Amino acid sequence: IFFILSSHLVKRCIYCPDGWNxxxxxxxxxxxxxxxxxxxxxxMSWDSAKRHCWGLGANLASVHTYWEHQRLVQLLGNTPxxxxxxxxxxxxWxxxxxxxxxxxxxxxxxxxNGHYENCLQMNSNCWLDSWCGYHLPSVCAKNIVN
Known part of the structure; x- marks a missing residue:
């Protein structure tokens, strides 16, 4: 009962102690x-993907740690x-x-460093430089807003 009540309070908390929201x-x-x-x-092309992300208030995803990279691999699987x-x-770069x-x-x-391979593509578990005109899915990222 406590677990159900506490999870309900967390989801519906209006006047919460610091750190709850x-x-x-x-x-x-x-x-x-x-x-x-x-x-x-x-x-879409890399440039079109970049503009798509901007339209969402985001950017094409930057990856700063191995942990972030692994989380993206889990999210995307083998999708380039x-x-x-x-x-x-x-x-x-x-x-x-x-x-x-x-x-x-x-x-x-x-x-x-092939001719015109100036954009970053993520394939399954690693990255490669690719021609920016290839049409691929993409990942956008943005900072959390309080």
Missing amino acids: QPRCPYGWTQFGSRCFTYNQTP VWIGGSKGLKGT FWSDGTGSFFSQWCWGEPS
Whole structure:
């Protein structure tokens, strides 16, 4: 009875002690740490995917830790998707959301630096550089708003 009552109170708490009102992700988004992620199954180019995420108040997902990478793998399985990395003019990879700390989980032999392979694709358990014009699903991410 206590468990049922306490879970009901947590869900319906109006005047809660500090820490009880935890921020939540919008419907259809999944929380990992302090960010919300959503999968867009419609295949599109990297640039179109980036604009789609902007329309949701988000960015293509940046991945900063192995833990975040593993959570995305669990969420997506073997689905190849666009995430927010791209290669700048000097060949340096960066996140489209402007965040630093470029954690990487490159597939063996990647980045291959092939001609026009300037966008970051996540495949099952690793990343590869790809032509930005390929049409793939994508993952958007945004910070949780209190």
